[in-house]
Amino acid sequence: MDSPYSRRVFLTHSAQTLGALPTLLSSPWLLAADTPDIAPGVTFKHLRPEDNSILVILLPIALGVELNPLQPDDQRILVLTLKGMDHIIDQLSDRNRDDLMLLLNLLSMPLTRTLLGLWTKWEKASRDEVVGFLDQWERSALSLKRVGYQSLVQLMEFAFYGVRTNTKNIRYPDVPAVMQPFLRRFSAGDH
């Protein structure tokens, strides 16, 4: 399981143990039902509404921040972060993007989600359950779960702290004052 070439094999087999992946992906009854679109009207190149509905639950817990998807200001931050994630996903190599999208897919489907370690529906899972899920992936004996952990958590951190609003709460002063007048974001007055 630990061989270097077995990452995709693992992810694919995780699905295949439950039946053929194409069948799973085309079976509507297996898909997470009733997932409200967190960002109606916002276009994403890669993330689907079902991915976003997981990520808005996973992201605040993974990053240790309080963000309520039902609260408009928090929702704005979440959507900006998801847009950032979508942009980063666009830059991934084809191989890494395929793996990541497959991982999100497996996490969104009830049967594969339980296989991967989260027994409760995302929208009903407690913070402790989600933290436990992340802890278990981080320290799993399977290096491939650790790959999943690292790539997903890194992507969320990259996107979250890449949104300027999200760096204000950590007392980050942005670039030195001497440089600020020469940067568009300061001269445009949007800071």
Add this chain to the structure above:
Amino acid sequence: MRLPDFFSQAMHDEKWQVLDGARLEQDETWETDVVIIGTGAGGGTAAEILSRAGLRVVMIEEGALRTSQDFQLEELEAYTGLYQEGMTRSTRDGAIGILQGRTVGGSTTVNWTSSFRTPDPTLHYWQERFGVKGLGPDELTPWFQRMEERFSITEWLAPNRNNEVLLLGCEKLGIPVKAIHRNVKGCWNLGYCGLGCPTNAKQSMLVTTIPEALRQGSRLVHRLRVQKLFFKPHGVEELLGEALGADGKKPTGRTLRVRAKHFILASGAIGSPAILLRSEAPDPYRTLGRRTFLHPSVFAFARFADETHPYHGAPQSIYTDHFQWQYGVSGRMGFKIEAAPLQPVFASVIMRGHGSRHRQRMEQLDHTAGSLALLRDGFHESSPGGSVMLTGNGSPVLDYPLTDYVLDGVKRAYAAIGEIYFAAGATAVFPGHGDAEDYTNLEDFRQGLDRFVFEKLRMRLGSAHVMGGCGMSEHPRHGVVNSQGQHHQLENLHVWDGSLFPTSIGANPQLSIYGIVSKMATHFVENMGKEKA
């Protein structure tokens, strides 16, 4: 207010021949004396020397042309726009993140400016182990001097607090510590070198050799990916380049073929082997793409009572090589310790972890210091490096097994940095490992470290220095190119970038590339002169 954008201005005023591949409207075929594939440290250095010698030069760059006005110092935008795979490149198993530039100037546009001559023990090792000729310390000294002058490389004597705590800790422990030399001229000491230099102070290829080559009449094509070389007996005849669209990734369908007398490969130590692999270049001894090295790097952090602002000020200005040759050249893994700048995105990723602990660490970023250790790989039989291979669509991936030899180095590097930080007065230390807690004294830290699980993907490892894969050796069985960087089987092909190193360097490699490539390119020009005479 705007700062001068010297490249854009001169490109317009002096009518430089710069073509954006995204705007290529029809398939074209060009002929030239020399075509250089890649515009980083190797390609840029070669372009200046060859164009000054009167050769017609075409420079090709896969990434887009970005100049100082584009460098707006936003992490997300810079990482996704200026780095390979949007800064998410990693080894095949995901264990080591790889930072490589993908823009005109290559990694020199986004590096942290640290400049070191190749250490003598490394050069001696190349001579003894690989039969490399003409690249001993004495032979290279004048070339390093010349390039230090060319790129204004001098000691930086104003360490920020993030570097100062390293200095302080080392001094307390009696560990020798030195100032880092940087390739800057009129630096504003901002600290955002990894996002591109907005003031043009960094003497990268973008503002030095590439403009000079363009002034000499060279042509530059960016957003063009070299797909393949076509061969003639004992040499290369032509290259096929695919134009990339405005997104910098998707081929437009237009192609540029370049026929040249000489081909210079300078696409970095993943890109250069990949082009040869895609082209099915002769590789009789299966050396191509092998022995690729990374300086696998570990990260560790400390908190201090006073503010550190580790995101501001020259990223790296202090280092110690105390642990570099401790076990000899080819014993247990040696490492160099340097500071790591901590802008929020970068810090959040290299700290590793999730949940409230990660958040609490981020909330105290302004009191945090960060360091890295560059592990010197390739000098021991248990450190054979990795292999570049191609995925189904022809894009490269580096398979780099993380051996116990490397993991032993990782653990010792954590221990060394932790001790330095406590000596400097840290109130807490935490390595970038998933098992790390915030340790408030040295003893707890050491005990904690002993409990860490050292296996891949349990800690954050990174690399900003990819080397090897087209290694030098006078013996074709042991290397892809000879001591001039000339391919053993393809006479008119030279590899002039970090991929020709037979091992890693043991220091940030840009000055090694400048010095070695300038010597090789000058020798090449002199030989051509002799042939003509």
